[in-house]
Amino acid sequence: MNMERLNKVLKEMEAANTPQMLVSDPAAIFYLTGKWIHPGERMLALYINLNGNNKLFINELFPVTEDLGVEKVWFNDTQDAVEIVSRYVEKDKPMGVDKNWPARFLLRLMELKGGSTFINGSAILDRVRMCKDAAERDLMREASRINDLAVDRMIKLIPEKHSEKKMGQLLLSIYEELGAEGYSFDPIIAYGANAADPHHGCDNSVVKEGDSVIVDIGCVKDSYCSDMTRTVFYKYASDKGKEIYNIVLEANRRAIDIVKPGVRFCDIDAAARDHISAHGYGKFFTHRTGHSIGIETHDFGDVSSVNTDRVQPGMIFSVEPGIYLPGEVGVRIEDLVLVTEDGCEILNKYDKELIIVE
Incomplete structure (x- = not known):
């Protein structure tokens, strides 16, 4: 992870009262990790939390071997990828979600984390990238x-x-x-x-x-x-x-x-x-x-x-x-x-x- 860029994002998250965020846009993930991953229709998500519990959720189809400075959580085509993500998401805390994350993933996460508040988190990262x-x-x-x-x-x-x-x-x-x-x-x-x-x-x-x-x-x-x-x-x-x-x-x-x-x-x-x-x-x-x-x-x-x-x-x-x-x-x-x-x-x-x- 590019720590200087990540710290800027975390600072903006804190100011926006957004303790956690899912980033799915490959360009934004590249900005933070230096790695391009093009997932097609498969799920890809970088989870950022103010407490430092950051994870990169990635399909085994994409063999990323280098150390990106963030723990990788792997899944395959037969698993419920969003359910795996939900294990790390903190319930009842505001959750920033990437504007590009497909509805089929977001709706599934909302189903699993009922009661949580979901907001468009992209504005935070987008403004840092500007x-x-x-x-x-x-x-x-x-x-x-x-x-x-x-x-x-x-x-x-x-x-x-x-x-x-x-x-x-x-x-x-x-x-x-x-x-x-x-x-x-x-x-x-x-x-x-x-x-x-x-x-x-x-x-x-x-x-x-x-x-x-x-x-x-x-x-x-x-x-x-x-x-x-x-x-x-x-x-x-x-x-x-x-x-x-x-x-x-x-x-x-x-x-x-x-x-x-x-x-x-x-x-x-x-x-x-x-x-x-x-x-x-x-x-x-x-x-x-x-x-x-x-x-x-x-x-x-x-x-x-x-x-x-x-x-x-x-x-x-x-x-x-x-x-x-x-x-x-x-x-x-x-x-x-x-x-x-x-x-x-x-x-x-x-x-x-x-x-x-x-």
């Missing part, structure tokens, strides 16, 4: 460094007129060459009118002169994710395309400029959204301004109009305003920012000025 420690920050910097190199290669491939789908396939090879483990999410390569769909799925479309091209990509490196978006134009950019690009770029910069400890996420969102709205395109900015990122591409927390939480040093999130005109053109510019003690560090270094690919 503030990255020094090691995590370096891992995020490296993942973004690789992503910068990858986006440069992708943009240079545009004149070869590969389909969006083929570009996505080529990206996987690029990531492997650069030392990444693979995608952090399915890439979005969108030409022309397809770029007006923020979550366009790559299809057989081929780039045409005058198209805006959205390249929204991310990789996983040493279990940490990157994510960035650049929008370029092929051969030329229309006056409308240039106008929209410059508005989005300024929105991106205005939002990043106010990022520092104590600023509310909703105010960061407003810095981007208000600029776009002032130019008459507010209704075409159809998503939140950003999301937290780390072990998962979408960690807990977002940059949205309804999130009044204040940013803290160590948080990493995206700033990705966009304008999408259906049937015409789409522009999105996305960077990851790391909150520092007095401002922020932009993890992406790739140029954001308007690029026309010849």
Whole structure:
């Protein structure tokens, strides 16, 4: 177990009057133990108790031989795994349960531990994970460094007129060459009118002169994710395309400029959204301004109009305003920012000025 991280979680559990908790999310278990275990439909749970009686409940199908700093409790496919867990759960004490734990397991535990109070314990661990420690920050910097190199290669491939789908396939090879483990999410390569769909799925479309091209990509490196978006134009950019690009770029910069400890996420969102709205395109900015990122591409927390939480040093999130005109053109510019003690560090270094690919 990473004791520094565990102690942070225990401190938050105590403050939240949650003496015990079950963690089932593989990403959260990796965060605390350094071990990835993907259980599929089988039960996996890390039990944390303020009294130190921590256990990892794991199916014999997953032969974890290394010492993870926590006692392993084994079970097999013929046993009632939840009943085994229930032997360690303290009745009549509040019980934090992972938000991702399947209902079939939770309902069984509630049946066995009637009278206990069950609460969503994920908020405790999620908020601890939001503030990255020094090691995590370096891992995020490296993942973004690789992503910068990858986006440069992708943009240079545009004149070869590969389909969006083929570009996505080529990206996987690029990531492997650069030392990444693979995608952090399915890439979005969108030409022309397809770029007006923020979550366009790559299809057989081929780039045409005058198209805006959205390249929204991310990789996983040493279990940490990157994510960035650049929008370029092929051969030329229309006056409308240039106008929209410059508005989005300024929105991106205005939002990043106010990022520092104590600023509310909703105010960061407003810095981007208000600029776009002032130019008459507010209704075409159809998503939140950003999301937290780390072990998962979408960690807990977002940059949205309804999130009044204040940013803290160590948080990493995206700033990705966009304008999408259906049937015409789409522009999105996305960077990851790391909150520092007095401002922020932009993890992406790739140029954001308007690029026309010849």
